[in-house]
Structures are given as structure tokens and as C-alpha cells.
Amino acid sequence: MDKIAELSPEWQSWLQDNLARGCTPQSLVEVMVSHQFEPMFANAIVFHFSALRQVPAAQASEPSAGQRAAQTGYQYEAPRLAPAGNTIQTHDLTVRVVTRINKPYVVVLENVLTAEECDEMIRLSSDKLKRSMTVDPKTGGDAVIADRTSYGAFFAINENPLIANIDRRLAELMSWPVENGEGIQILNYKVGGEYKPHFDYFPPSDEGSKVHLGQGGQRISTLVMYLNDVPAGGETIFPELGLAVAPKKGSAVYFEYCNSLDQVDPLTLHGGNPVIEGEKWIATKWLRQHRYGG
Incomplete structure (x- = not known):
């Protein structure tokens, strides 16, 4: 994720440590926003690190789209735009x-x-x-x-x-x-x-x-x-x-x-x-x- 390059190593470590301690993603987003991070940036970064924690270490660097979808908890339904056909x-x-x-x-x-x-x-x-x-x-x-x-x-x-x-x-x-x-x-x-x-x-x-x-x-x-x-x-x-x-x-x-x-x-x-x-x-x-x- 390109946005990681914009986050200092200290903040990356802080995110990893607090997620490991069981802090909720939303609480971490709120802390980042209070430190002047843009809300959309904070949401995206916290989601990314949270998702990485939920897959085995061997897969953590390159989780598949299907794995990431499962991690979000989002329930996919039949799409509104045609799901088949060219x-x-x-x-x-x-x-x-x-x-x-x-x-x-x-x-x-x-x-x-x-x-x-x-x-x-x-x-x-x-x-x-x-x-x-x-x-x-x-x-x-x-x-x-x-x-x-x-x-x-x-x-x-x-x-x-x-x-x-x-x-x-x-x-x-x-x-x-x-x-x-x-x-x-x-x-x-x-x-x-x-x-x-x-x-x-x-x-x-x-x-x-x-x-x-x-x-x-x-x-x-x-x-x-x-x-x-x-x-x-x-x-x-x-x-x-x-x-x-x-x-x-x-x-x-x-x-x-x-x-x-x-x-x-x-x-x-x-x-x-x-x-x-x-x-x-x-x-x-x-x-x-x-x-x-x-």
C-alpha cells in the first residue's frame, strides 16, 4: 500500500503494537485524527494494518483479494450492475x-x-x-x-x-x-x-x-x-x-x-x-x- 510510505516507522510500530494489544481500529483512528492525520488517511492505514494481522505470517505480505474481502466482514450481495456478460x-x-x-x-x-x-x-x-x-x-x-x-x-x-x-x-x-x-x-x-x-x-x-x-x-x-x-x-x-x-x-x-x-x-x-x-x-x-x- 503506497500510503504506508507516508507514515513514519514510529507510527507504524505504534499501530502494530496497539492492534496486538487488542485496541479497536476505531480507537486508533481517533487517536491519529487527534494528532492531525486526515480522517480518510487514518481509516485507510488502520484498516490496512488491521487486515494484515488477521492472516498467517507467511501470507501477510501479499494477501489475496479474496482474503482481504473476508477480513473486512463485509457481506457481498448480488451486484446491481450486470454480474455477467460482456x-x-x-x-x-x-x-x-x-x-x-x-x-x-x-x-x-x-x-x-x-x-x-x-x-x-x-x-x-x-x-x-x-x-x-x-x-x-x-x-x-x-x-x-x-x-x-x-x-x-x-x-x-x-x-x-x-x-x-x-x-x-x-x-x-x-x-x-x-x-x-x-x-x-x-x-x-x-x-x-x-x-x-x-x-x-x-x-x-x-x-x-x-x-x-x-x-x-x-x-x-x-x-x-x-x-x-x-x-x-x-x-x-x-x-x-x-x-x-x-x-x-x-x-x-x-x-x-x-x-x-x-x-x-x-x-x-x-x-x-x-x-x-x-x-x-x-x-x-x-x-x-x-x-x-x-
């Missing part, structure tokens, strides 16, 4: 399945958007871009953090004919009602722009999550759509899976992380690698458990 038919496009991972459920897709749709979304959002925010874990308000260096804009559901048609297609693709989706977010990353590993769901233990959970429930899945080709860098990474998805215009990566028991899947830790050359444009769609009221 294509998914929507009302106007045939979407191609390129790669599928089952635990966690991650699918790389092609032909999700046309080239013209990609270009038009970039054009329509270019004048609306503002510095991207994240959720403050204590208050639920918006916050700017150094871990996220993109600029973004939102389209409301059915904001115009273009967005309405895309929203319809995505609802068909992900087998979930249009009204349960947040508006499409457009993000632009220049050279050096990145989003360090994080979770898209709202951590249930964070006080600030209550605000967002009251606006349609938990996020259950994400679709990241690539609006342009990136010459170098900008991959969507899943550190716990060793997976990196390179941006390709019109393609997307989809992943699920909340089940019917309200459990959330920490194996969907993901991020955006720094853009090395050119720029990156993406459109993100988050789905909620219920009708979205944000």
Missing part, C-alpha cells in the same frame, strides 16, 4: 465490459459516453469550475484539503437534454432509479493534480456524515467516467487491489461499496494518480440508497 444494453448505447472484479465489485466499461457527449460536458462546465471540496468529518460541511487538487462543477438531474439522456442511460446501466442519483460532477485535473486514496461512502462513525445520510441515505456505488484521453498519469487507483485504471475517453470504472445491511466496504479505497502530462477531465456519478434530496 455487454450491457441501454436505450441508446451498447456498453462493453472490459474488466470485472467481484470482491469488491469493480467493473471497467467502454462506450459509456460518446465522444460528442464528452466534449459537450467539458464545454458546458468549463466556465463553472470551482475548487473541489470534500466533506468535513466533524461538521458535514464543505472543506478544501490538500489531498484533493481538482476543480469541479455539478449538473443537476435532467438539467438539460444532454444531461437528461445521460442520466437515463446511467440509471439503466446501474439498475437504479434516476432520482436516487446525485447530479453528475465534472472534475478537471491539471498537471500534478491528484486525489489521494479515500472512500466515497460517508463513514458512519463521523459526526459530519449525519447531514449527508439524511439526504438520501448512504452512497452505494460510484461511476467515474473519463471525458478525455490523458497522455500520462491520472489513473484511478485501488491500492488494496493493486488496480490502476487508465483514463480513456468515453470509458468508465464502476464500483459498489454499500449493501442492504448498511455495511460499507473498505476495499473500495481509491484515488486519482497525479496527472503527469496533459490534463484529466472526468464525470462522476454517485448513487444513494433512496431518493436524493441534496
Whole structure:
């Protein structure tokens, strides 16, 4: 896990010692946050060390995806996006399945958007871009953090004919009602722009999550759509899976992380690698458990 390199040997030893003593992961996260670690970073690191403790020493350096899935306690259910087949038919496009991972459920897709749709979304959002925010874990308000260096804009559901048609297609693709989706977010990353590993769901233990959970429930899945080709860098990474998805215009990566028991899947830790050359444009769609009221 790349993030370990950012944690001092002293903190790594502290985590290992306290996990061995039987301290709960949540208590260790709280201590790290009190020492000015970002909550998402602390959650990811503690989960990683906790997972390593639960496999035999001979396997600890390279646990399989299946082993890691079992360690989380997350109960995997039938995926909402087609669990089999190489294509998914929507009302106007045939979407191609390129790669599928089952635990966690991650699918790389092609032909999700046309080239013209990609270009038009970039054009329509270019004048609306503002510095991207994240959720403050204590208050639920918006916050700017150094871990996220993109600029973004939102389209409301059915904001115009273009967005309405895309929203319809995505609802068909992900087998979930249009009204349960947040508006499409457009993000632009220049050279050096990145989003360090994080979770898209709202951590249930964070006080600030209550605000967002009251606006349609938990996020259950994400679709990241690539609006342009990136010459170098900008991959969507899943550190716990060793997976990196390179941006390709019109393609997307989809992943699920909340089940019917309200459990959330920490194996969907993901991020955006720094853009090395050119720029990156993406459109993100988050789905909620219920009708979205944000």
C-alpha cells in the first residue's frame, strides 16, 4: 500500500503494537485524527494494518483479494450492475465490459459516453469550475484539503437534454432509479493534480456524515467516467487491489461499496494518480440508497 510510505516507522510500530494489544481500529483512528492525520488517511492505514494481522505470517505480505474481502466482514450481495456478460444494453448505447472484479465489485466499461457527449460536458462546465471540496468529518460541511487538487462543477438531474439522456442511460446501466442519483460532477485535473486514496461512502462513525445520510441515505456505488484521453498519469487507483485504471475517453470504472445491511466496504479505497502530462477531465456519478434530496 503506497500510503504506508507516508507514515513514519514510529507510527507504524505504534499501530502494530496497539492492534496486538487488542485496541479497536476505531480507537486508533481517533487517536491519529487527534494528532492531525486526515480522517480518510487514518481509516485507510488502520484498516490496512488491521487486515494484515488477521492472516498467517507467511501470507501477510501479499494477501489475496479474496482474503482481504473476508477480513473486512463485509457481506457481498448480488451486484446491481450486470454480474455477467460482456455487454450491457441501454436505450441508446451498447456498453462493453472490459474488466470485472467481484470482491469488491469493480467493473471497467467502454462506450459509456460518446465522444460528442464528452466534449459537450467539458464545454458546458468549463466556465463553472470551482475548487473541489470534500466533506468535513466533524461538521458535514464543505472543506478544501490538500489531498484533493481538482476543480469541479455539478449538473443537476435532467438539467438539460444532454444531461437528461445521460442520466437515463446511467440509471439503466446501474439498475437504479434516476432520482436516487446525485447530479453528475465534472472534475478537471491539471498537471500534478491528484486525489489521494479515500472512500466515497460517508463513514458512519463521523459526526459530519449525519447531514449527508439524511439526504438520501448512504452512497452505494460510484461511476467515474473519463471525458478525455490523458497522455500520462491520472489513473484511478485501488491500492488494496493493486488496480490502476487508465483514463480513456468515453470509458468508465464502476464500483459498489454499500449493501442492504448498511455495511460499507473498505476495499473500495481509491484515488486519482497525479496527472503527469496533459490534463484529466472526468464525470462522476454517485448513487444513494433512496431518493436524493441534496
